[in-house]
Amino acid sequence: MIVDQDRASPSVKDVRDAAEQIRAVAVRTPVITSPVLDAATGARVLIKAENLQRTGSFKFRGAYNRLSRLSDDDRARGVVACSSGNHAQGVAEAARLLRTPATIVMPTDAPAGKVRGVRERGATVVTYDRLSEDRFAVMADIAKSTGAVETPPYDHPHIIAGQGTAGLEFAAQSDAAGARLDALFCNVGGGGLMAGLALAFEAESPRTKLYAVEPAGFDDTRRSLLSGVRKRNAAAGGSICDALLPEAPGEMTFGINKPRLAGGVVVTDAEALAAMNFAFRRLKLVLEPGGAASLAAVLFGKIDVRGKTIGVVVTGGNVDADMFERAIGV
């Protein structure tokens, strides 16, 4: 039997390999603590600040792990990806470092700063309409017509393994701080980061309960976990959490997440904005709406965390000034 290694679900070994692969170019993001956050939640909270990652989100990890493993031939043909903006910038940055042409399929309503961040890095942007077009079909068409290699946003072993490197770091940083995480909250779109974290924590901190955090109306992973099969979202847009609006959980990511997650919680746009405001005033961190959902889940007590030691992955900070002003205005 021949197994296509490129398509086999990753293991923690792949995550460890990815950590080596990206070490020289990715930022080992800090873990941040805040007495005022501890007081506000009644918990000891450790924040893994992936908004401080290269390109402003964790997405660079998976993108670089994927692109750097392509053959010279593949790299010469270039890559194509679809993303609302964080994976887009991750791929564009990885492609720039590896001198690979990149085309990114982005929705017409992507934040301006994210589109700028892709173009600045030398990638070509192709737009699609979130409501009427299938981004994966657009990506596949481009791949077919140009020969570019597809770099999906989450459902690929190299992407998942790359994102999981944040989990290996977080587990080690928690250990170093003498903290045993009772629970971990992470924002979930397609579930690539969550799946990578799940692999890392299963190996490094198996007693930590993992919770997916999703925006209201886009709780496909929460509902899928409850039913045991992948559920789609009814809407295609309408939340300010632009990074967390997938069609449905990935097949590979959900296969990893289903047996490993404790559940999912939902936050509203207003709660995400309030978490951004808290991060501005109290933590001095810039978060985008979808990057702050995990913090919102803890601030708004979606799960009782009082007396517990809690990990929160804030996943991105690529937010336009007008949206940020909306969050910090009083």
Next chain:
Amino acid sequence: MIVDQDRASPSVKDVRDAAEQIRAVAVRTPVITSPVLDAATGARVLIKAENLQRTGSFKFRGAYNRLSRLSDDDRARGVVACSSGNHAQGVAEAARLLRTPATIVMPTDAPAGKVRGVRERGATVVTYDRLSEDRFAVMADIAKSTGAVETPPYDHPHIIAGQGTAGLEFAAQSDAAGARLDALFCNVGGGGLMAGLALAFEAESPRTKLYAVEPAGFDDTRRSLLSGVRKRNAAAGGSICDALLPEAPGEMTFGINKPRLAGGVVVTDAEALAAMNFAFRRLKLVLEPGGAASLAAVLFGKIDVRGKTIGVVVTGGNVDADMFERAIGV
């Protein structure tokens, strides 16, 4: 001869003692790196993110070191401090933790969020007019009439030693990252943090050149270093860098800084705002104007840092929403 230990200039031993004293309550702030900042400056830049310190600035370090060393009798009488807002919040927080009454003398034009941060922590705020009143005289009057213990913003050995703990951390964190800092840029108001850093770096990294960064019109330390004697600022207000507007360098702080600093550089308000914008867009950090001056100095090439390894202490992130919007608006 009897030496008043409370008034003797501190040594690095005092800084090390302070590190022990504050360990359980202060945040060991992370050192942040950013490939985009390295590309923008042509240097390898390590940022010591003191905006992530408890109360949003480094000031908590010195305040807690001072207040926690008071006798029970002194603590019962309470403390009085003067500050535009960061030392104020540091003292208020330390006083809250130590159950000590605190009165803070703040200028009438202090940022609203800083005043709120002091009151939220249970301290009493007394205002003075920056242009017509001497804050030190107001503080002394309150001390005399109430018996409260003065907690000056910089010119005290326990304050200087406390701030210096950031330097011990930064030196150790740089070592751990395999970085030998060629130069270190730090914002300077009265010079307490700079003096503490100078003691720490003299011991831990004596080849690092130290530069004071000050706002235009308030370059008292730069001019004092050039002339060898303490110079006053002509103006009492008028820069948005509210944390960096002292009357003159402290006597004790300048005594420490004079033989240890390589020089001083000046940034404009516009440059500080641009650095805040850069920190928002690229670093995902919230900085206040005076907290971003050091970053501005590096971004605007006040000293040639190309090819060098550079430390930058960003000192605070307590900024009102309207000022932040001014910085991030395009």
